[in-house]
Amino acid sequence: MNRPRLAVWKFSSCDGCQLTLLDCEDELLELAHRVDIAYFLEATRAHTEGPYDVSIVEGSITTSDDAERIRRVRAVSGKLVTIGACATAGGIQALRNAADIGDYLSAVYAAPEFISTLDRSTPISDHVDVDFELRGCPIDKGQLLELLSALLVGRRPDIARHSVCLDCKRAGNPCVMVATDTPCLGPVTQTGCGALCPSLDRGCFGCFGPAESVNMAAMVGQLRDRGLDDVGIHRLLNTFNTGAPAFGVES
Amino acid sequence: MATVPGCFVVTPSDLSALFGILDELGYRTLGPTVRDGAIVIGEISGISDLPIGITDEQGPGRYRLRDGVAGAWFGFAVGPQSARAHLSPPERPLLEIRSRGPTLEFVEPEHHTERTALFGIRPCDLAAMEVQDRVLARGPHPDPRYVAARDTTLVVVVNCGVPADTCFCPSTRTGPRARSGFDLSVTEVVDQTDHYFVLEPGSEAGVEIVERLEHRPADRAEVNAALATTEAAVEAISRSLPEQLNGRLLAAADHSRWDEVAARCLSCGNCTMVCPTCFCSDVRDTTDLAGDTATRVQVWDSCFTLGHSHLHGGSVRADTRSRYRQWLTHKLDTWWDQFGQSGCVGCGRCITWCPPGIDLTVEAAAIVGGG
Numbered sequence: 229m230n231r232p233r234l235a236v237w238k239f240s241s242c243d244g245c246q247l248t249l250l251d252c253e254d255e256l257l258e259l260a261h262r263v264d265i266a267y268f269l270e271a272t273r274a275h276t277e278g279p280y281d282v283s284i285v286e287g288s289i290t291t292s293d294d295a296e297r298i299r300r301v302r303a304v305s306g307k308l309v310t311i312g313a314c315a316t317a318g319g320i321q322a323l324r325n326a327a328d329i330g331d332y333l334s335a336v337y338a339a340p341e342f343i344s345t346l347d348r349s350t351p352i353s354d355h356v357d358v359d360f361e362l363r364g365c366p367i368d369k370g371q372l373l374e375l376l377s378a379l380l381v382g383r384r385p386d387i388a389r390h391s392v393c394l395d396c397k398r399a400g401n402p403c404v405m406v407a408t409d410t411p412c413l414g415p416v417t418q419t420g421c422g423a424l425c426p427s428l429d430r431g432c433f434g435c436f437g438p439a440e441s442v443n444m445a446a447m448v449g450q451l452r453d454r455g456l457d458d459v460g461i462h463r464l465l466n467t468f469n470t471g472a473p474a475f476g477v478e479s
Numbered sequence: 480m481a482t483v484p485g486c487f488v489v490t491p492s493d494l495s496a497l498f499g500i501l502d503e504l505g506y507r508t509l510g511p512t513v514r515d516g517a518i519v520i521g522e523i524s525g526i527s528d529l530p531i532g533i534t535d536e537q538g539p540g541r542y543r544l545r546d547g548v549a550g551a552w553f554g555f556a557v558g559p560q561s562a563r564a565h566l567s568p569p570e571r572p573l574l575e576i577r578s579r580g581p582t583l584e585f586v587e588p589e590h591h592t593e594r595t596a597l598f599g600i601r602p603c604d605l606a607a608m609e610v611q612d613r614v615l616a617r618g619p620h621p622d623p624r625y626v627a628a629r630d631t632t633l634v635v636v637v638n639c640g641v642p643a644d645t646c647f648c649p650s651t652r653t654g655p656r657a658r659s660g661f662d663l664s665v666t667e668v669v670d671q672t673d674h675y676f677v678l679e680p681g682s683e684a685g686v687e688i689v690e691r692l693e694h695r696p697a698d699r700a701e702v703n704a705a706l707a708t709t710e711a712a713v714e715a716i717s718r719s720l721p722e723q724l725n726g727r728l729l730a731a732a733d734h735s736r737w738d739e740v741a742a743r744c745l746s747c748g749n750c751t752m753v754c755p756t757c758f759c760s761d762v763r764d765t766t767d768l769a770g771d772t773a774t775r776v777q778v779w780d781s782c783f784t785l786g787h788s789h790l791h792g793g794s795v796r797a798d799t800r801s802r803y804r805q806w807l808t809h810k811l812d813t814w815w816d817q818f819g820q821s822g823c824v825g826c827g828r829c830i831t832w833c834p835p836g837i838d839l840t841v842e843a844a845a846i847v848g849g850g
């Protein structure tokens with residue numbers, strides 16, 4: 229049997245999402261059996277040329293080289309799926325989008341003249357067609373396996389788009405907003421982590437980006453009622469998914 | 480003084496033997512216990528697991544534990560959970576299909592039917608079980624897993640003496656005293672001088688439990704004291720739901736109030752997750768990495784998700800206004816047409832556990848009252 233050829237690509241990112249693939253310890257052998265891992269630098273130096281049946285893309289586009297390279301990746305890929313907050317929303321590095329890139333460069337680098345970068349960090353889907361976006365910072369291992377399993381048999385991945393709250397309640401948690409006044413982004417955040425933070429008595433940080441239906445005005449009112457000031461609200465909403473339009477706050 | 484037939488008095492130290500008796504009779508016991516700043520329903524094995532001396536303070540979008548009457552066993556109202564998670568767990572595997580060479584193997588996971596005592600559930604929760612029975616056990620398509628769990632569940636209901644600010648069971652006629660449907664009913668009488676429980680068995684199993692406990696027949700004064708606790712609860716409850724909502728909310732489908740509530744609603748679905756009568760579920764089919772096993776799982780769903788009304792081409796209820804309206808009209812209005820009763824038992828959970836504190840009694844009143 230001809231195994232589908234899989235490639236894993238990295239753009240501007242921390243490698244954590246690719247690592248989730250290697251973290252699938254129990255399933256890794258089965259995966260290697262089902263697919264031909266043709267390009268995956270984090271796992272192996274050996275690689276073979278395209279085309280590839282499935283490309284998994286991590287990271288955002290932050291340089292003009294990135295912007296060209298993703299087009300080449302798209303051209304040699306059958307299905308192209310993006311993984312993680314960087315690839316799907318621009319990542320934490322999209323904080324630059326609302327600032328002056330020159331200020332950032334001179335604050336961070338001793339010799340900014342050697343840095344060549346775009347003034348915005350953008351998701352892959354701003355540049356090429358994407359077949360599926362898997363959210364999270366980092367992505368969830370179970371969701372990644374679900375995505376791969378679905379791709380392999382050619383069905384739609386079963387990835388829920390609703391709020392974290394549903395999974396929080398399914399897990400039997402009393403709500404931290406209601407019981408302890410802890411600010412929580414669960415109501416506006418897409419599920420995927422199994423309500424990890426609220427299960428540990430913390431508010432949701434919004435790692436999986438906006439849920440399918442976001443009422444940000446009402447959410448901001450709730451955060452304020454739970455003791456966050458404007459700066460606190462701004463900080464909470466502007467992390468890994470700061471580039472997601474639905475997480476923008478009108479000030 | 481004359482004793483009252485069918486009513487028995489048990490002291491706190493004698494009632495603490497109940498847990499051992501339930502264990503001997505082959506039941507695991509689920510009951511109220513403190514976790515994560517709330518009184519939840521968990522597996523309990525003795526009185527040290529109970530929230531003794533603790534009370535809850537509830538309001539729209541707000542819940543706090545406080546010190547209550549010292550020594551009281553049941554000085555609190557309902558928490559975020561109900562019998563629902565026991566009778567229809569949030570996630571249940573339904574089917575596994577394995578490909579074995581040229582054939583398919585269909586494997587149905589075994590039903591979980593551990594004999595369970597629900598200890599300390601409240602009259603509204605018992606009423607909610609009966610609401611769900613009509614849907615899941617006595618309808619045209621009974622859910623065998625629900626029926627199996629229901630048939631092996633023993634109910635020890637506790638009548639309410641300390642309602643929360645969010646309770647409104649008198650207006651839905653579902654509390655604060657349970658009239659039927661229990662195996663054993665318990666009313667706590669606690670004041671400066673006395674502390675005892677008045678027990679009323681409602682089934683043979685309940686009779687057997689009372690027989691195994693140290694008990695004596697209750698006299699008229701003791702029964703009156705028990706009745707007085709729930710009468711005081713009725714007095715203490717100020718919230719109410721408008722009566723006769725059948726047909727009236729749907730008739731106001733274009734009311735501007737739906738827009739106002741949609742502006743506050745987060746569409747998070749918490750209300751439906753805590754409601755003890757909600758029964759919607761989603762069925763998820765997945766395959767494994769090897770591609771030779773398909774799994775079908777049933778999970779709690781909510782009318783606040785887009786997927787809930789996804790038909791060909793998209794979601795029928797795409798905005799929050801239509802989703803909130805669906806929740807309220809079904810629960811309070813069209814439930815009557817479907818099942819001959821209201822879908823609300825007045826427990827107040829959806830008020831307390833809605834982060835923005837949207838109150839259905841206020842919304843319903845505003846909509847049918849033209850306000």
Ligand code: SF4
Pocket residue numbers: 392393394396397401402403404405406412413414415423426431432747749834
């Ligand atoms: S703790 Fe957060 S995620 Fe959980 S129900 Fe409350 S708001 Fe939603």
Ligand code: SF4
Pocket residue numbers: 750753754755756810822823824825826827828829830839
């Ligand atoms: S609608 Fe609200 S008050 Fe009524 S039964 Fe459900 S959770 Fe309780």
Ligand code: SF4
Pocket residue numbers: 743744745746747748749750751783832833834835836837
């Ligand atoms: S009514 Fe409250 S709990 Fe229900 S979906 Fe809206 S915000 Fe969430």
